[in-house]
Amino acid sequence: MKITDILAKEATIMLTEPLKVTFGDIKEVKTLFIKIETDTDLVGFGESCPFEPVTGETLSTEQKALEFLSPALYGQDPLQIEKIHNIMDDQIVGHTALKAGIDLALYDLLGKQANLPLYKLLGGASNQVTTDITISINPVDKMVSDAQKYVAQGFSELKIKAGLDNTHDEKAIAAILEAVDDDTVVKLDANQGWTSKQAVRFMNRFNNTKLEMLEQPLPYTNTSDNALIRQNISQDLILDESVHDAHDAFSVLQNRAADVVNIKLMKSKGIFGAEQINRVAEAAGVACMIGCMAETRLGIAAAVHFAAAHKNVHYCDLDSFMMFKEPDWLSGGFEQNGDVLTLTEAPGLGINLEF
Ligand SMILES: [Mg+2]
Numbered sequence: 001m002k003i004t005d006i007l008a009k010e011a012t013i014m015l016t017e018p019l020k021v022t023f024g025d026i027k028e029v030k031t032l033f034i035k036i037e038t039d040t041d042l043v044g045f046g047e048s049c050p051f052e053p054v055t056g057e058t059l060s061t062e063q064k065a066l067e068f069l070s071p072a073l074y075g076q077d078p079l080q081i082e083k084i085h086n087i088m089d090d091q092i093v094g095h096t097a098l099k100a101g102i103d104l105a106l107y108d109l110l111g112k113q114a115n116l117p118l119y120k121l122l123g124g125a126s127n128q129v130t131t132d133i134t135i136s137i138n139p140v141d142k143m144v145s146d147a148q149k150y151v152a153q154g155f156s157e158l159k160i161k162a163g164l165d166n167t168h169d170e171k172a173i174a175a176i177l178e179a180v181d182d183d184t185v186v187k188l189d190a191n192q193g194w195t196s197k198q199a200v201r202f203m204n205r206f207n208n209t210k211l212e213m214l215e216q217p218l219p220y221t222n223t224s225d226n227a228l229i230r231q232n233i234s235q236d237l238i239l240d241e242s243v244h245d246a247h248d249a250f251s252v253l254q255n256r257a258a259d260v261v262n263i264k265l266m267k268s269k270g271i272f273g274a275e276q277i278n279r280v281a282e283a284a285g286v287a288c289m290i291g292c293m294a295e296t297r298l299g300i301a302a303a304v305h306f307a308a309a310h311k312n313v314h315y316c317d318l319d320s321f322m323m324f325k326e327p328d329w330l331s332g333g334f335e336q337n338g339d340v341l342t343l344t345e346a347p348g349l350g351i352n353l354e355f
Contacts, residue, residue, distance in 0.1 A: 001038050001039065001040055002076065003037070003075065006070050008034055009035070009355055010059055011032075019134075030050075031047055031050075031295065032050070032063070033355060034102055036102070036106065044078065044104075044107075045105055045349065047299040048062050048100055048101030049294055054264075054266075054293070057097050057098060061098075062098040062101075069088055073102070078106050078110075084106060085269065085272050088102065088269075096269045096273075097266040100268070104299065106270075107121075107271050107305075108348035118271075118302070118306075119304075122271070122305060122310070125308065125309055125311045126309075129308050129318070129341050133155045133319045133339070134161060143175070144175045144176055144179045147176045147180055148180070153338060156183060156184055157184070157186075157187065157339070159187045162191075163192065163194060166194075169190075173206060186211045187213040187238070189216060189238075192217075192218060192241055203234070204234075212235055213238055215262065216239060216262075223242070223255075227257040230257060236260055238258065240262035240291060242258075243267075246277050262291045262317070264292060265302060265306070266292075266295070287314040288310075291317040295321070296320075296326075297331070300341075301351055303316075330353050330354075332346060332351045
């Protein structure tokens, strides 16, 4: 099989309501769909969802990088995935979300060629995952009512966004812990908004509560203090923006600086890099979470295939598609029942996309 063309299509997806995080208010998401055509009837679909504060890419830089990379990929066998990553990395450093879109399309083709759903090719530990759902920063009353609404919808894990204002964060967490039942697990994501002392003080106030995990308290540039935080809090420490690839994971875990590593396909250049991070973490005895930027159902389906395939991926934060008014030209991949996402048995990613 040979790659004959790589096409990109921009799409704007509206959110059902704005999402507030430390980076600002998000009302709509722009994403880039990738289609790899081959000299057979098979085509592969991928998604390159840029998130400027984390991967430094925009739709237009993705388009430019694709234009730059494509000539080196034409004529290559799309099933030689490591070879294609080597070519891409030799041509241009970084551009991880763009490379993820190409990677996802390659894995989609691999599954279609094998006539198997991707999770079975990656390991097949399971065909389903349980995901948490994110509560964005809002007035405390709104955050509490969102928490109650999601618990009523069947979610057992809530991820609370924090990091803008310590006093507000503390009130919000206390009120949410009070409002939800004992079976609900609460995680907090400070999105790089704290200092190490703020993190330790904050988490120690919530010892012996349902607040079980703290994600990325410090700016990603601080590579020295996460281990200190981890030693001084009772909750698990998850690192997200600090870990983009297997090298970051190795360095963080050498320093015993995380209890959980949060993989995102847009940081890891797709499934190929996600596999490497998970193996490094598993060897270090550390679990992985898989999160998302603001991917549509396509990117999320790829993340579900990866997560379901591996026992070491214990946690999923794959809720972005639930925040969207989903377009009718994109479907498939998995079915949702409460907080459980179950993959279909369709080959590859199992996605239907009008491209
Ligand atoms: Mg995060």
